[in-house]
Amino acid sequence: MSEPIPARKILVLGASGLIGRFVTDDLRARGFHAVGIARQFSPAQKATAFDLEWPVMSMDAPALACLLRDHEIDVVVNCLGVLQDGPGSDTRAVHRDFVARLLDAIRGSGRAIRLIHISIPGAAGEDRTTFSVTKREAERLIAASGIAFAILRPGFVIAPSAYGGSALLRALAALPFELPKRESATSFQPVAIEDIAATIAWLAGRDVADAVASAVTWDLMQPQPVTLGRVIGQFRASFGTSEMPRVTLPGLLLDLGAKLGDLVSRLGWMPPIRTTAIAELRRGVSGDPSSWMAVSGIVPKTLTEAVGQRPATIQDKWFARLYLAKALMIASLALFWTVSGFIALFVSYSAATYILSAHSFPPDLVAPVTVITSLMDMSIGVLIAFRRTSAFALIAGIVASLGYMAGAAILTPDLWIEPLGALVKTGPAIVLMLVALLTLDNR
Template sequence: MRQPNILVLGASGLIGRFVSDDLRARGFRVIGVARRLSPAQKMSPLDIELPVLSLDAAAVTRLLREHTVDVVVNCLGVLQDGPGSDTQAVHCDFVMRLLQAVGDSGRAIRLVHISIPGTAEADRTAFATTKREAERLISASGIAHAVLRPGFVIAPSAYGGSALLRALAAFPFRLPDKEMAAPFQPVAVEDIAATIAWLAARDIDDASMKAVSWDLMQSEPVTMAGIIKQFRLAFGTADWPHVAMPSFMLDLGVKLGDLASHLGWMSPMRSTAVAELRRGVTGDPSAWIAATNIIPKTLAETIGRHPASIQDKWFARLFLIKALVFASLVAFWVVSGFIALFISYRAAAGILSAHNFPSALVDPITVGASLMDMSIGVLIAFRRTSALGLVAGMIASLGYMAGSAILAPDLWIEPLGALVKTGPAIVLMLVALMTLDNR
């Protein structure tokens, strides 16, 4: 009997990437599909970049037939509505087209859908309600399916919320006590992959596996404080004193995170993330364990009893600092340009005049340099153009340094050392550029 062909939708995400690699290691032929894959994620010619969410049902049907797909694993999901993110489009509209495509393919296909734990009565966010609506659509479709509801996923990689918890463990502060006490049942990503492999190996005609919904998480109750404590043991920070963050700071962080999302940054501190955090992550994994005989890894087994590696520590420490780095660079360029153009224009122009610049060029150069500085700050602020802004900022800074060395060398020894400080600013922009990747 041949191994089934598996199509993983969302193969660039935390779950999708791990599942694709794990299933291949088990001998399955896995077609990994994502809207965008980083160069490091293109590990196989079967990893395909496609505008998944814009595909109509006919295009998805052709994809299923072309690769003779036996199992579809849908890991697609977005946390919050915003530019380029639409929970209704991703969680409901696409699922409707996917279900139609499975029905039109003429093949016996099992759908494995990644959802969220909890109950409809507790759903308050667009993220949760659309996820639950997708479950209802799948249940009513009549196709063979398994809805998996993982708890808080712990994986070797870390994005979003899983990265945030690592960062909290690496610093001497914590979330407010109410949030720390929220139930937060974890699951190892290895257990999710093992479950999908188990389902893929089942006969699709097995009536007992025709339609299942399982909560995937460890059985023992765990709070967010418990998860962070385990990370602190790994990072060696368990004995540090930890100060509780005031609630207003968390709320401020949420507002800033929502603002950043409109600029294209996927901050883990957004309103939906905190709302889901406060609701907690709970479920009943007994049906899953009984059916598959998979014993979920404990928290200690998942995070590990061994010390974190140096790259783990660096990532955790830099995760929160990264936001501060980018915010400071945006402020540096925008504010400096604004001051030169609107507040201290005469002083800025006077520097050029004092160094014998032609009077006809003083105003154009002063205005142009100020507008350039502000433009660099705006470019850095938007995620899509941030790399361009950082490179432009480094080039502009080097240009200022070189131009001053040639035309006004005395500026290098002025008391406040403005030009000398440009060097560290270039280094900071280089650090920002090196940490720009999310995946």
Template sequence: MNADFRKILVLGASGLIGCFITHDLRDRGFPVVGVGRKLTASQKTDAFDLELPLMSMKAAALTKLISDHHIDVVVNCLGVLQDGPGSDTAAVHRDFVTRLLDAIRASRRAIRLVHISIPGSNETDQTAFSTTKREGERLIAQSGVAYTILRPGFVVALAAYGGSAMVRSLAAYPFDLPAEEQATSFQPVAMEDIAATIAWLAVRDSTVANGVIWDLMQEEPTTLGGVIDQIRYAFGTHDWPRITMPSFLLDLGAKLGDFASLFGWMPPMRTTAIAELRRGVRGDPAGWINATGIKPKTLAQMAGKYPATIQDKWFARLYPIKAFVIASLVLFWLVSGFIALVISFDAAADILRSHNFPAWLVGPVTVGTSLMDISIGLLIAFRATSAFGLIAGIIASLGYMAGAAILTPDLWIEPLGALVKTGPAIVLMLVALLTLDNR
């Protein structure tokens, strides 16, 4: 079959790997249908970029998708790190794979399934993330469908998300991981090598490299500390004096990340991420290299070829700070509203009385503004409503400033400068709003 007519379906086209693969394969001349639950405007660059509720689609709907688009190769890039609101590792890694296999068989087409998994083995799988990934692999191996399972190492790409963003941030700051974590085996792979492998498979009959599992990673062993050090050379931070963080700080950060996930956020530092980091990333790429002839890029070629740009540096420095910005704004609005409503209600009401507010309005205005502040804090706290909460916070702050200028202008020159400090708070909310995007 001519490669120009071998059509590829990429599931999870909004993710780090899926997005890159979708566009890379198109650049190579393959017709590609990219499917994601939600695609950003920048990701929807083709008529065949589709937004579909994959997790709720039955096998029959998946069969229709495959048949209607005359798919020859299915690339499954779907994955979630940890169970939580809106995330179910078993549903994504096992249940969806079951429906996908049923759909491929029902299509009665000679389809090759390329499944993106993770390095490791049953003996080292300890988290729901890794155990359900391995369950998906077993289902595929027993399905009778032509398949190739790819197990990429630590993925290095121009873009950064999740763990890769966290590693870049570590390289941008004068902090070292604890010695045990630094020494963890951490074999990387270039995103381009993953895409080249899928392109190699796509031009070959589904009987070639059928039923194989390949580890995709550089041959030379390295550690997590080695990966971070290489990125430091690109950032120009390799000769900075550094402070080694204690292990308990990683565990505390993971617990806080788990707590944040209850509000719909997906921080890279969660208990699963730390557990997988401590397990390490290791494998044997010999089978992959011998079969495809692809010579994997080394870490130096991936991360140290060019100096980091100012965009890289800003992102790496701001990425961990974003969590503190959101958390501080949530506390700012919740605490200020709570204090005015409960602890200092009389003092807040007295401010209005002293400026000749109608007595019948003092109570309702004090209660109303306090509840509004608390509501804004709650809106910012939840990822789904955070943008709305930040916009509401900016508008409310501007309203407070304008109202004070008209009704209580002397508050602008009061000793603690409460209203003057509202300006920086508005700027901070604007920064949070502009950095909300994850992809």
């Protein structure tokens, strides 16, 4: 007969993320009362009334303490984190400053609360990025706080869903590309997300005064050392692409991709390849899970068990193949609309107006229509490039393209049979915009 679950309430911060979402659902499945909080949930993520959209990053310590008291929280699981500074993302604010306020809130709540904090593996002396430095600063704040805490340092997380780096590795496994030898040989000890969730559930079930589960820092990962190349190879075995011929990517291409990723992140996108991601990838993922295993009794899944427990579905394969193609679609469509409008207005304005005039377009409308449509095209291209407005711009592009086709059919039907087939080619462009729109979601 299994032991009853203690009637404890658990607050999961960052409940929309890869780890946070899985942990929230897992705790509920185990019988815990879990309150999930995130800045924003996708419509598919909001499972219950206890998934709350709250701007916790803007809350001060008294407001956070009130939140803990009002919901009678016994355990806080902090899954909040950002990879790199950018629009709406500040690593110091999320990793260090927020944790400081959260600690003050826990002390000021009047409740006996355990904090379970998700951090990163590795020694402090190896920290080279703002991401890792601020993560380590948060650990030191927690260790000196005097509250009951558990700092968990997961290895490379393998989960049913994929986001960021985990999605990138799946894409590399599905496509004919190989990482450079230096990166492939990097230590990369993985952990199944089920083992992270089991650890949090184990900690949540212990009394806050239990010394065994208080003031602990654990590396969560399989004990057997493996490499990044081996991790990708296991995904290839799952996808059935192990025998696919491959081209080895030069290291300079990764560095260039990271710089481009930094640039794109300023437009609101979250590309998996950025300078911080490449730096952390080259640093590797390694640690010693022996104390975690000894105290919790959890035997972590191996890489083969975590990835190979089920063959990849067609959904997995489509996602992996389309993941990098999505970036190409967005980039090509943004350039297509912007450049075509720019050329018509500034480079070949006379030729553009001549095409309309030569096809019996009303003379008084030639110049205004050329200017207005060119400006509209450039606006659509610029809006596609920004993450926040991309969906709107793609819909606008589809509508504009259909309008061009319908307008030409009414006013200048002979454009449909001109030798270069400009209007005929608009059809595939509409399909590409539709595909980009359908793949726009990140979670």
